[in-house]
Amino acid sequence: MPGQAGGAAPFPDPLSRSAVLHERARRVLPGGNSRHSVFFPPYPVYAARGRGSRIWDVDGVERLDCVNNYSSLIHGHCHPAVVDAIARQASELISVALPTESEVKLAELLVERLDAVERVRFCNSGTEAVMFALKAARALTGRPLIAKIEGAYHGSAETASVSTSPDPARWGEADAPSAVQDSGSAPGVAQDVLVLPMNDVELGRRLIRRHAARLAGVLVDPMVKNLAFMAVTPEFVSMLREETARCGALLVFDEVYSLRLGFHGAHSVLRIEPDVVALGKIIGGGLPIGAVGGRADLMDELFDPRRGAKLAHAGTFNANPLTMAAGLAAMAHFDEAAFDRLSALGDRLRAGLRDALRVTGRPGTVTGAASLTGLFMTDARIRTYRDLVATVAADPQIMTRGGALFRGLLNRGVFMGAQGFMVLSTANTPAEIDRIVDAVADSLRSLPA
Ligand SMILES: Cc1ncc(COP(=O)(O)O)c(C=O)c1O
Structure with missing residues (x-):
């Protein structure tokens, strides 16, 4: 349990191994680690091992992992097929x-699915993928400007x-x-x-035309995690598709996270065909x-060295065999039935989180789709980045009640995203989902009014 x-x-417990490790880590790693998103105050717990839906920290505390490494672990931890593929x-x-050959096989799976x-070209992170996608747009059109949604996170590349x-x-x-x-x-x-405001069709059209x-x-x-898992509306993406086609620009979808939304x-x-993903x-x-x-003609023009590729694309670890083997095993096990089960x-x-809010009488909003879920402690309607900033300014604690909900869950055996989100994996069971919901309800009850 x-x-x-x-x-x-x-x-937090200043005598825990995690606290001590964090103190030691800070002497060699600024802030004690290598990734801002894994820090939470006063110190993050340090992980020791994981299996399926569960992780254990260095103090031996077991928790349900509802972050799944920011969505990358579709089967949770150490799925036997993935471990076996990596070991082999x-x-x-x-x-x-x-x-x-492993690179060909993973590419075949993605093209088929x-x-x-x-056509597909591999690199080593979502940041790089977005960076190459934007370079692709500039290289193909010979134009400089990239439009993006205000407040949307796409990794750390400059543009x-x-x-x-x-x-x-x-x-x-x-x-x-x-x-x-x-x-x-x-x-x-x-x-x-x-910069375009999220989901404002007419303003977006005007700005793009200008x-x-x-x-x-x-x-x-298609669904922006750091905008409270806000989804693009069909009207907004249709406008983007129409206007990019009209002026000869590329429509680039960032599905680094959102690939989880559809098999x-x-x-x-969304029934939209982007040029590049x-x-x-x-x-x-x-x-x-x-x-x-992306589309074969564009991708070949960009990357095929036999045709004098328009885009330089190197990377010592691109398509490295270990990642290819792990990716192939994970994606092959993530078939349509697994996708449907996970979305259910x-x-x-x-549904459980909405009930928990209702039963406890706490303000809150549940967002997301498929295996991605946002939970925010406000009834305010958030439609854009500016709405979100205004809501947080009015009540700085909305994300997880100033961390209290996050800590409440951590102490009830549930590790959620500190910014108020949960990402499930195929290792989860319906009973675990109910346990998460119970832990949320219990934590909500114990929050100060
Ligand atoms: C939508 C989106 N794009 C790009 C990235 C960057 O991916 P990576 O962290 O692999 O560089 C992320 C990471 O969370 C993301 O959520």
Whole structure:
């Protein structure tokens, strides 16, 4: 039964192994780790091992993992087929400066499965996948401008990270949002980014038309995790498809996260054919991966060295055999029946969370689809990044009641995303979903009013 290990004190506990490890880690790693998203105050728990839906920390505390490495573990931890594929591959070939059959097999699976993908090129992260997809748009059109949604996260590459979390003092007018670049980006990066408010069809159309002559591509994630798992509306993506086709720009879907929304891709659920799709996370079976996929003619023009590829594409670990083997095993086991079963678990979770809010009388909103779920402690209707910022300004604790819900769950054996989300895996059972819901209800009851 997940929860506190025998004798372990509740989190946070300054005497725990995690607390001590964090102190030691801070001497060699700024902040104690290598990834901002895994830090939570006062110290993150350090993981020791995982199996299926569960993880154990270094203090021996067992929890249900509802983060699944930010969605990349579609089968949870150490699925036997994935472990076996990695072990077999590791004994044959770990990395090599030649292509391998494993790369062909994973590419075949993706091309067969994803409607908009006729060719694919691998890289090592979602960040790289988005970066190459945007370079593709610029290389093919010879134009500089990339449009993206205000507040949407697409990884850390310079163009993609413009206006991911712009400060209200700098974000400009609502009908002409300023492009605000990340600190550390090269000067001028934001000049070639057009920022669109989420789901505003008419404004989006006007802005795109105004900049059409310079527009290389529009980047959009069908469901934006850091905008409370807000989904694009069919009208908005249809407008993006129409307007990009009209001015000869590329429509780029970021399905690094959102691939979980549809067995044939989120684009197939929306019935939209993007020109290029950025992929990552689940297609690597838990190992580092990214990929760019798209229409055969575009992809061949961009990447085929026999035709004088338009885009330089190197990477020492691109399509490395270990990742390819893990990705193939994971994706082969994630068949349509597994997808449907997992989505039903997501529906059960969302229904249970809505009930928990109702029964406890707490304000809250449940968002998401398929295996991705958002839980926010506010009834406010959030439609755009600016709505979200205004809501948080009015009540800074909405994400997880200032971490109290997150900590309440951590101490009831459930590890949720600290920003208020849960990502399920095929290792979850209906009974576990009910346990998560009970833990949420119990935590909600114990929150201060
Ligand atoms: C929508 C989206 N795009 C891109 C990325 C970047 O992927 P990676 O962390 O593999 O670089 C992420 C990561 O969470 C993401 O959610």
